[in-house]
Amino acid sequence: MDEYVVKQLINGLAIGSIYALIAVGYNMVYGMLGLINFAHGDIYMFGTFMAMSLLLSHVPIPIAILLACIIGGAIGLIVERLAYRPVRSAARVVPMLSAVGVAFIFRNIAQLIWGTSTMPFPELFPTRMIQLGDVQINSLQIIILALALSLTGIFALIMNKTKMGKATHSVSQDIPTSRLMGINVNRTIQFVYFAGGFFGVAGGILFSMTYASWIGMGFLGTMKAWIACVIGGIGSLKGAFIGGLLLGISEALISGFISSAYRDAIAYGLVMIVLVAWPKGIFGHHVPEKV
Amino acid sequence: MANLNKLKISNDPKSIFKNWRFWLAIIGTAIMISVPEIVPNDYIFRIIISVIIDIPLALSQNLITGFTGMLSLGQAAFYGIGAYTSSLLMMRLGVPWPLALLLSGLLACIFGILLSFPCLRVGSDYLTLMTIGFGQIFYIVVLNWMDLTRGPMGLPGVPPPQIGSIVFKSPSSIYFLYLSITGLCYLFTHRLTHSHVGRALIAIRDNETAASAMGINTAYYKVMIFAFGSFWAGISGSMLAHFLNFVGPMTFTLNESLLHMQMAILGGLGSLPGSILGAAILVSLPQLFKPIYEYQLLLNGLLMVILLIWRPQGIMGKSAVAKKVGQKSFLKQLFTRRDEPLGNTEATIEDESSNVGGKSNGSN
Numbered sequence: 297m298d299e300y301v302v303k304q305l306i307n308g309l310a311i312g313s314i315y316a317l318i319a320v321g322y323n324m325v326y327g328m329l330g331l332i333n334f335a336h337g338d339i340y341m342f343g344t345f346m347a348m349s350l351l352l353s354h355v356p357i358p359i360a361i362l363l364a365c366i367i368g369g370a371i372g373l374i375v376e377r378l379a380y381r382p383v384r385s386a387a388r389v390v391p392m393l394s395a396v397g398v399a400f401i402f403r404n405i406a407q408l409i410w411g412t413s414t415m416p417f418p419e420l421f422p423t424r425m426i427q428l429g430d431v432q433i434n435s436l437q438i439i440i441l442a443l444a445l446s447l448t449g450i451f452a453l454i455m456n457k458t459k460m461g462k463a464t465h466s467v468s469q470d471i472p473t474s475r476l477m478g479i480n481v482n483r484t485i486q487f488v489y490f491a492g493g494f495f496g497v498a499g500g501i502l503f504s505m506t507y508a509s510w511i512g513m514g515f516l517g518t519m520k521a522w523i524a525c526v527i528g529g530i531g532s533l534k535g536a537f538i539g540g541l542l543l544g545i546s547e548a549l550i551s552g553f554i555s556s557a558y559r560d561a562i563a564y565g566l567v568m569i570v571l572v573a574w575p576k577g578i579f580g581h582h583v584p585e586k587v
Numbered sequence: 588m589a590n591l592n593k594l595k596i597s598n599d600p601k602s603i604f605k606n607w608r609f610w611l612a613i614i615g616t617a618i619m620i621s622v623p624e625i626v627p628n629d630y631i632f633r634i635i636i637s638v639i640i641d642i643p644l645a646l647s648q649n650l651i652t653g654f655t656g657m658l659s660l661g662q663a664a665f666y667g668i669g670a671y672t673s674s675l676l677m678m679r680l681g682v683p684w685p686l687a688l689l690l691s692g693l694l695a696c697i698f699g700i701l702l703s704f705p706c707l708r709v710g711s712d713y714l715t716l717m718t719i720g721f722g723q724i725f726y727i728v729v730l731n732w733m734d735l736t737r738g739p740m741g742l743p744g745v746p747p748p749q750i751g752s753i754v755f756k757s758p759s760s761i762y763f764l765y766l767s768i769t770g771l772c773y774l775f776t777h778r779l780t781h782s783h784v785g786r787a788l789i790a791i792r793d794n795e796t797a798a799s800a801m802g803i804n805t806a807y808y809k810v811m812i813f814a815f816g817s818f819w820a821g822i823s824g825s826m827l828a829h830f831l832n833f834v835g836p837m838t839f840t841l842n843e844s845l846l847h848m849q850m851a852i853l854g855g856l857g858s859l860p861g862s863i864l865g866a867a868i869l870v871s872l873p874q875l876f877k878p879i880y881e882y883q884l885l886l887n888g889l890l891m892v893i894l895l896i897w898r899p900q901g902i903m904g905k906s907a908v909a910k911k912v913g914q915k916s917f918l919k920q921l922f923t924r925r926d927e928p929l930g931n932t933e934a935t936i937e938d939e940s941s942n943v944g945g946k947s948n949g950s951n
Contacts, residue, residue, distance in 0.1 A: 330712075332712060332715065378892065379892050379896075382896040383895055383896055383899055386895075386899035386900075387856075387899070388658075388711075389652065389658055389848075389852065389856075390852070390895050390899045392658070393845075393848065393849065393852055393891060393895060394891065394892050394895045394896065396845055396888075396891065397887075397888040397889070397890075397891030397892040397895070398888060398892060399888070400884045400885065400887055400888030400891070401884075401885050401888035401889060401892075403884055404881075404882065404883075404884035404885035404888065405885065407881070407884070408881060408882075515841075519719070519723075522716060523716070526712070526713060526716055530712070557727075557731045558727060558728075558731060560723060560727055561723065561724045561727040561728060564720035564721075564723050564724050565720070565724060567716070567717075567720055568705055568717055568720050568721075571705065571708070571709050571713050571716070571717060572705045572708055572709075575708050575709045575710065575713065576710075
């Protein structure tokens with residue numbers, strides 16, 4: 297039984313680290329503009345399918361993945377330009393729904409190009425079973441965990457150490473003041489969208505390596521990333537990361553011990569309980585409301 | 588003063604014929620009664636009935652989002668609860684249709700009240716997530732509870748509406764029956780929004796803190812509006828089930844909730860006739876797109892993006908709900924230069940970002 301627990305925990309960590317990677321990019325946009333980005337998942341779904349097509353046409357692996365990530369970032373830029381900036385000053389529900397519109401468009405294009413069936417992602421690494429004491433672990437899970445953690449680390453470094461990353465923090469606190477300080481606000485917003493798409497596609501590729509690629513994975517990812525952000529606290533990198541890991545581990549434990557059919561239902565129920573207990577997320581700060 | 592004038596007109600028996608609203612009502616009623624005669628075929632008639640079924644959904648979504656400012660995306664679950672309740676009651680227990688209809692609304696209403704309590708505790712985005720979560724839980728339960736719902740296979744053979752010995756089987760009889768139910772819903776919603784309740788809701792939407800400082804019991808009104816909205820969503824679900832003679836889980840996904848939200852927004856948040864228009868457009872457009880159904884999602888997405896950029900407040904909406912994007916034309920908004928500040932963007936974003944998760948609609 298203990299081996300089973302450990303196995304589920306490692307499963308959960310691997311999938312949770314992917315959720316975390318998808319969530320950090322999502323959380324940056326969320327924290328900065330306060331917009332629920334419903335298109336995030338479909339951007340990374342599109343990028344992941346792109347990576348798959350490139351890999352199947354024998355483009356070298358690193359180039360294919362890098363190219364797909366850049367395409368994901370570029371789509372993020374297009375979405376920002378066409379669907380967000382024109383309605384940025386409208387009520388919040390408007391950019392949220394225009395994002396849904398963009399998500400529909402990309403979902404439809406992906407459907408037309410790649411069809412609606414579920415496809416296995418090409419194998420990038422040979423999988424072996426590693427014997428660790430009594431527990432057998434799939435080497436793929438270890439690789440995914442390592443890759444997701446290091447990519448999230450890189451993202452955190454970019455956010456905390458580079459000039460652009462610091463500008464992002466500034467813009468998310470106060471836009472007019474940032475503008476007065478000489479920060480190009482629009483470019484910073486574009487940067488965040490690009491980074492969100494880029495790291496989202498990276499997460500999407502890891503996700504497909506664990507499961508498979510299908511059209512619906514985009515929407516699934518949007519919801520997982522959103523839940524991770526809300527559990528962890530909006531706008532906080534650390535929060536999104538921990539939220540993603542928590543979500544992954546609890547999902548693995550639920551499907552391992554309770555019921556895999558009701559996994560998502562129970563996960564949503566848990567999120568609702570968490571929200572009732574901590575209305576601002578576990579790591580979120582309470583923001584007093586201006587009157 | 589304006590009220591006084593109105594009063595005068597309505598008291599004078601002759602001047603009622605000079606009032607354009609009177610003639611509009613007469614013509615509207617005449618068209619509605621003659622619909623079964625003028626509609627060329629059954630196919631279009633069924634689309635019209637589908638629109639009538641969806642109007643209560645758009646109205647209740649508008650009430651929750653447009654009047655109270657809560658971004659609920661769980662209406663599809665109440666829709667589904669209504670559909671399953673009334674078909675199961677009629678098929679398994681032999682409950683007469685009027686009672687089944689009422690009970691389906693009441694059950695949805697109870698779930699709505701239950702959902703509204705945790706929602707009271709959290710801010711806007713969290714509320715959205717909670718309602719989506721509720722919708723997903725409903726969907727997963729319906730999909731997996733084989734004994735009750737037959738899961739993905741759905742429930743075929745739902746009987747048509749029946750009062751006493753009259754069975755509403757022909758499209759035109761269903762049309763008049765549903766038209767009267769939807770008309771009742773519109774009447775209730777209209778009376779509600781034009782009463783002190785409606786004004787309290789608008790106050791909550793515009794500034795919740797100020798509203799509660801003025802002595803409005805915000806929690807009470809929020810629970811009430813959730814109850815009202817889910818009741819009519821349940822009724823609408825019941826109408827759908829007995830019209831299609833089938834219920835399946837695929838009808839009640841998040842996409843359906845998004846569609847209801849689109850109806851309310853497209854027509855205009857805070858405008859009741861707008862919701863009717865929104866429902867009419869969004870139910871009939873996919874039927875027009877049917878020959879090119881591979882592109883249906885694409886066209887829907889394009890329509891949404893373009894409409895929202897062109898008119899963020901919706902076709903019949905008031906600009907107070909969704910602030911206008913400066914005076915620039917649609918094309919100019921699309922291609923504004925990067926460094927150029929966009930109208931009153933700054934002020935709005937400042938307010939929005941300073942209370943992420945605090946309030947939904949802008950309130951400065």
